[in-house]
Every structure is written in structure tokens, then in C-alpha cells.
Amino acid sequence: MTEEDLKQRIADRMPQCGVAVPKPGRLIASVPRDGLLSLLHLLKADGFEHLALISCVDWIEEGELELVYHLWSQETKVHAMAKTRISRDSPRFLSIIPLFRHAQTYERELHEMFGITFDGNPRLVPMLLDHWQGIPPMRKEFDLRRHAKETFGVEERAG
Amino acid sequence: MDRGDILKTLKAPANWGRKYSLWAVYFCTGCGIIEIPPVITSRWDAERFGVIPMATPRQGNLFLITGYVSLKTLGAIIRTYDQMLDPKYVVGFGSCPVNGGMYWDSYNTIKHLDKYIPVDGWISGCMPRPEAIFVAVTHLWTLIDKGLADGYKKYKDNYEYYCENQRRVLPHLGKFAGGAETETAAAPATLRMPP
Numbered sequence: 001m002t003e004e005d006l007k008q009r010i011a012d013r014m015p016q017c018g019v020a021v022p023k024p025g026r027l028i029a030s031v032p033r034d035g036l037l038s039l040l041h042l043l044k045a046d047g048f049e050h051l052a053l054i055s056c057v058d059w060i061e062e063g064e065l066e067l068v069y070h071l072w073s074q075e076t077k078v079h080a081m082a083k084t085r086i087s088r089d090s091p092r093f094l095s096i097i098p099l100f101r102h103a104q105t106y107e108r109e110l111h112e113m114f115g116i117t118f119d120g121n122p123r124l125v126p127m128l129l130d131h132w133q134g135i136p137p138m139r140k141e142f143d144l145r146r147h148a149k150e151t152f153g154v155e156e157r158a159g
Numbered sequence: 160m161d162r163g164d165i166l167k168t169l170k171a172p173a174n175w176g177r178k179y180s181l182w183a184v185y186f187c188t189g190c191g192i193i194e195i196p197p198v199i200t201s202r203w204d205a206e207r208f209g210v211i212p213m214a215t216p217r218q219g220n221l222f223l224i225t226g227y228v229s230l231k232t233l234g235a236i237i238r239t240y241d242q243m244l245d246p247k248y249v250v251g252f253g254s255c256p257v258n259g260g261m262y263w264d265s266y267n268t269i270k271h272l273d274k275y276i277p278v279d280g281w282i283s284g285c286m287p288r289p290e291a292i293f294v295a296v297t298h299l300w301t302l303i304d305k306g307l308a309d310g311y312k313k314y315k316d317n318y319e320y321y322c323e324n325q326r327r328v329l330p331h332l333g334k335f336a337g338g339a340e341t342e343t344a345a346a347p348a349t350l351r352m353p354p
Contacts, residue, residue: 130229131330148264154259
């Protein structure tokens, strides 16, 4: 099955989903937030059995957080990205642990770095940071330089 | 040994013993730990210089801080340093402990190690070659001979200064347990200058 076949299969079954093939071996599918679980189910049934990563993009001007689920198919060697956007002010989304069990760690990390709550994840405790207080560090309103200056006493550098 | 060194050795035999048996405590404090296995094994053989790896901090007297120091690691470093017995020498390895290096504006990495524990010597570079460790060790010998490697004395003399800086970034550390909240709220907004 080629990328174009996969694109056609998704477009047939989910009309609300925007699918694109930017280059060989890459598939990008964007859906509204209530369609994401169905999309992941579809992709998993089409051979995308490996969830490689969940990443997040902060679109601060649009007031949205974009969740990107990276899936990999051993069979067709295609890297698929399932994208959806959630509200930035009350970041909540469903956990996909029933579908991919190892998503637990990725969701835990996103909870720590972006403050997204995943309903259904049993263990959203801090992972990398140590007693972090204040806004999560990967959100764009977090002022990195000021934080470093206030906490660690960094001197401003020229250039 | 030079004949001229005999009198010096007799004057301070303890220093003579210390400088040739630097037992190194290190754990994976950062990326620089990659340089350590070749240093202690056959290719560079640190035992020529009296440096051997030591499993426990209570038996070691040389603390190598290898690479960047995140906040969690800093807690472990402070605990380890407090456990080591005097005299103890600290060598910062790589540019990150010196001034933050490439993590100079990171949110979770400390920038100046000598604000939290006293450091006797620095090795700059990213990463330094294993030979640089031996250069540092021979420099440390000179410092020990002259009585200049006195970081552990500075730590005792300026304990409040170091504790205040440590508490600013790690108020939940075991040694500050209790009263952490009230004291961090009262802490000044900027770090004090070293004495």
C-alpha cells in the first residue's frame, strides 16, 4: 500500500479529515478534536502499530495547542502524523492509553511540559522537573531568559 | 623525588599523601561521564597519577563534576559533597559547570557551579580530552602543595552563603526540610556575590 492509497482510504472513511502527502514516506492527517481517536483507530487498523512519539506545538496567537501523534508502519515504512488542536486556556484531552499503552509516558511528559491534562491517564506526576512551580516551561508565554536570570543569576551576553 | 622536595615533604607529609592518592567520586552528572571510562582504564590509566575511581563518597576526596548540572543532579551533588570527608577537592569538567555553556538560558540547568559548592579547579572545553583531566590533576597537585586547594575550608567558612544559594534553587532538599516555604519567600530576588 502506497502513501496515496492510504490517503485515499482515510479520505473515504473520514471526510472531515484533511490528509496530505508532503513527500514520499510521510502522511499528515489533521482532524478536529473529537475525530482524533477514530483517526488513530483507523490508522492502527491500516498497519500503523507503532506510536513513536506524541509532540505538541504551542500556537499562542491562535490560542491553541496542537497535539501531533507520530505513528510508524513497519509494513509500508510510512511515517504518519495525526494532528489535532485543543484549546490553550483549558488544555484537556482524552488519554489514548487503551489504544497504545506506552502513550502513558508521553502524556505524562506533555502534562509536565505544557500543562495538558489527559483524562484517563492514571499517573500524571512530574517526570523530569524537580518540584516545578509556575507555568510549564515549554509553553510560549514562559519567559525563558527571565526565569534563568532570576533563578540562576545569568548575566546578559552581547550578541 | 627531587632532593629539594624532601624538606617540603617533611614539612607537610599529609599533603604529600593526599596529592598522590586522589580517589575520585563521580557519578553520571552529565555528558562528560563518557570521557571517564577511557581515563580510568588501560588507554590513559589514571592510576599513574594516583587517581582511582571510588564507589562511595565517604572514601573519596576528589569530586569530578562531569558536564551540565540539572537541578535534580545538583541535589545529589550537594548531598554527595556534604558526605565527603575533609579534605575534598572539586573539579568542574567541561564548560557547562563554568558558565552554563550551551545551556546558558535553560530553565532546568544551573549556570555557575561555584555558587552552590566551592570548586578548586576548572577544565574548560566541550568536551575536554581525557588528557585535560591529567593536566587538571597535576595543577591540583601544585595547589595542594601550596595549600591553595582549600575549597572545603571555604565551604565551612561561608556555609551560609552556599546554603542560601542552594536553598534558592532547591528549597525541598532534605537538609532544608521544614521551614522551606517561609525562607524562600523571604529570599532576595538576586543571588549574592561570592565573598
